Amino acid sequence: MLPCIEIETAPNPSAAVIWLHGLGADGNDFVPIIPELRLAGCPGIRFIFPSAPSMPVTVNGGYVMPAWYDIIGRNPMDPEDANGIKQSATAITELIEHEFNRGIAYENMVLAGFSQGCAMALHIGLRFPHKLAGIIALSGYLPLAMSLQLEKHSANSTTPIFMAHGTYDQVVVLERAQASCAVLERLGYEVDWNEYPMEHSVNHEELMDISRFLQRVLIKSSS
Numbered sequence: 001m002l003p004c005i006e007i008e009t010a011p012n013p014s015a016a017v018i019w020l021h022g023l024g025a026d027g028n029d030f031v032p033i034i035p036e037l038r039l040a041g042c043p044g045i046r047f048i049f050p051s052a053p054s055m056p057v058t059v060n061g062g063y064v065m066p067a068w069y070d071i072i073g074r075n076p077m078d079p080e081d082a083n084g085i086k087q088s089a090t091a092i093t094e095l096i097e098h099e100f101n102r103g104i105a106y107e108n109m110v111l112a113g114f115s116q117g118c119a120m121a122l123h124i125g126l127r128f129p130h131k132l133a134g135i136i137a138l139s140g141y142l143p144l145a146m147s148l149q150l151e152k153h154s155a156n157s158t159t160p161i162f163m164a165h166g167t168y169d170q171v172v173v174l175e176r177a178q179a180s181c182a183v184l185e186r187l188g189y190e191v192d193w194n195e196y197p198m199e200h201s202v203n204h205e206e207l208m209d210i211s212r213f214l215q216r217v218l219i220k221s222s223s
Contacts, residue, residue, distance in 0.1 A: 002094075003027065007031060008046050014108055015108040017109070017214070021113075022117055023066070023115060033202070037207060039215065043108075050091075059074060067116065068084070088120055110134045110136060111136070114140065115139050115140050119141055119143040121136065131156060136213065142184065164206055166195075167198070169199055
């Protein structure tokens with residue numbers, strides 16, 4: 001399996017959040033946010049922060065770095081690395097199944113991701129054949145959007161999606177994320193869309209909104 005950092009908010013957790021980092025980062029990237037989320041009202045949660053394998057990334061001149069898939073270019077019309085996305089999806093799905101085998105129900109799991117991790121969370125969550133508690137999609141976009149209509153699974157047709165983006169983001173421009181949200185809404189998904197005055201990052205207001213989302217979907221799923 002992918003190497004992971006695990007943090008539990010209480011003994012014997014009954015929920016899990018699998019949080020996927022962005023391009024060039026690793027599993028350590030979002031570990032510091034856990035105390036800031038203030039999740040005392042939630043059931044015990046196991047946060048899982050996997051690290052992507054390293055690979056050459058075309059858009060960065062072939063430089064080798066942690067990546068869930070190759071990025072050919074930043075234009076939405078550039079080809080997408082479908083094989084790389086699917087390979088990472090298989091590896092991340094293994095983590096979901098591992099948590100299920102450890103006793104956490106699928107409906108008590110949330111997939112979260114930032115940037116490339118956001119793309120992976122959306123790609124996997126909407127195709128996953130068991131109901132999940134929710135999807136958190138930060139500063140990213142919907143990959144392989146053309147194939148979603150055929151590949152989406154009804155199990156997660158009503159799964160809540162928290163989608164957020166910085167209005168000053170120059171890495172994944174706001175318009176690309178808005179277009180992804182529009183595709184999801186046209187397909188009937190419930191998207192909680194949020195914008196913040198920031199660049200390609202997270203801020204305190206966003207973390208508080210994520211906290212409220214987690215408390216809503218995890219308390220609901222455990223009741």
